Amino acid sequence: ETGVTQSPTHLIKTRGQQVTLRCSSQSGHNTVSWYQQALGQGPQFIFQYYREEENGRGNFPPRFSGLQFPNYSSELNVNALELDDSALYLCASSLDTAGVYGANVLTFGAGSRLTVL
Amino acid sequence: GENVEQHPSTLSVQEGDSAVIKCTYSDSASNYFPWYKQELGKRPQLIIDIRSNVGEKKDQRIAVTLNKTAKHFSLHITETQPEDSAVYFCAPPESLIFGTGTRLQVFP
Numbered sequence: 001e002t003g004v005t006q007s008p009t010h011l012i013k014t015r016g017q018q019v020t021l022r023c024s025s026q027s028g029h030n031t032v033s034w035y036q037q038a039l040g041q042g043p044q045f046i047f048q049y050y051r052e053e054e055n056g057r058g059n060f061p062p063r064f065s066g067l068q069f070p071n072y073s074s075e076l077n078v079n080a081l082e083l084d085d086s087a088l089y090l091c092a093s094s095l096d097t098a099g100v101y102g103a104n105v106l107t108f109g110a111g112s113r114l115t116v117l
Numbered sequence: 118g119e120n121v122e123q124h125p126s127t128l129s130v131q132e133g134d135s136a137v138i139k140c141t142y143s144d145s146a147s148n149y150f151p152w153y154k155q156e157l158g159k160r161p162q163l164i165i166d167i168r169s170n171v172g173e174k175k176d177q178r179i180a181v182t183l184n185k186t187a188k189h190f191s192l193h194i195t196e197t198q199p200e201d202s203a204v205y206f207c208a209p210p211e212s213l214i215f216g217t218g219t220r221l222q223v224f225p
Contacts, residue, residue, distance in 0.1 A: 033213055042206055042218040043161065056213060090160065105151060106208075108160040 002027050004093050004109035012115045013081050021076040021112045023091030031055070031096040032074040033106065034066060037088045049074055050096050078114075086116045123207055123216030130197050131224055138219045140207030141189040147209040150183060150190045155218075156203045164205075165192070197223045 005024045013019050025032050031050045035043035045058035049068035063079040072093070078085060092106035120143040130136050140150075151166035167174045167181045167190065174181050178197075183190040194201055202223045207216040 035215075042204075042215045045213045045215070048213060058214075092161075105163055105166065106153075106161075108162070110160050 004091060004107050006089075006091050006109035006112050008112055009110065010113045010115075012117060014117050015081055015083060017081050017116075018077065018079045019081060019114060021078075021089050021091075021114070023074045023076070023093075023109055025072045025074070025091075025093030026107050029093035029095050029107070030072050031094045032068055032072065033092045033094070034074070034076045035090040035092065036060075036085075037090055037111070039087075043090055046076065055096075081116045083116050086114060088113050121207065121209065121214050121216045123219055125219060126217060127220045127222070129222045129224065132197060132199060134197055136192075136194045136197055136201070136221055136223075138192045138205055138207075138221070139189055140191070140216050142207075142209050143188065144209060145185075145188065149209070150181065151208055152179075152181060152192045153206045153208060153215075154203045155206065161206060194221075197221075199223050199225055 004026050007022045023032055033048040034046040036046055037043045046060050046064055047057040047066055048055045052068045065077045068074045088111040090111045091109045094106050122141045124139050128136055148169040152164050153161040154164045155161040165176050165179050165181050167183050169185055172183055178195050180193040204218045204220050206218050
């Protein structure tokens with residue numbers, strides 16, 4: 001069984017650029033959630049994807065968008081990067097099976113650290 | 118939407134002492150209550166969880182208690198060790214919103 005993998009691990013961009021972050025979910029998991037974690041802060045929920053559809057969204061502007069693919073992997077895209085977008089971006093996969101004990105427990109990847117200059 | 122509050126924000130204890138962190142939530146539909154631990158520079162990891170038909174669950178030195186009437190659940194760590202030093206987050210999974218976190222420091 002493989003865990004959640006994210007790429008790239010680190011990247012540096014400049015203001016106004018666009019970035020794509022990738023996430024492979026844990027084997028058997030069908031749901032992917034994305035979080036932004038600024039230094040010293042807790043993870044902030046960006047959005048969740050289930051069966052290739054957005055299944056909930058946090059308080060993030062539309063320039064944060066995502067995709068989920070048939071193999072349940074996912075991408076996070078951020079357009080028009082701003083300095084405040086500098087953070088660790090965490091992907092978490094889970095098995096969304098209603099009523100099953102332990103469903104929705106999040107398994108996190110190691111994250112992608114984005115620096116915007 | 119769901120409102121999750123966590124207290125205290127920081128907690129310092131001597132090795133061997135107990136630590137208690139409390140999480141208050143607003144969504145009465147929440148039925149599953151996990152606690153995550155995030156060590157410095159690492160990813161959050163589930164350490165213990167409880168579901169709504171159980172009042173308490175224990176796993177070695179850690180336990181979680183749930184009070185659905187008052188809408189809060191607490192993490193208890195006994196006989197704390199330096200390796201317990203980390204940030205702890207509560208997160209009712211239906212909302213996917215994490216608590217504000219508690220930074221626990223255990224001094225030898």
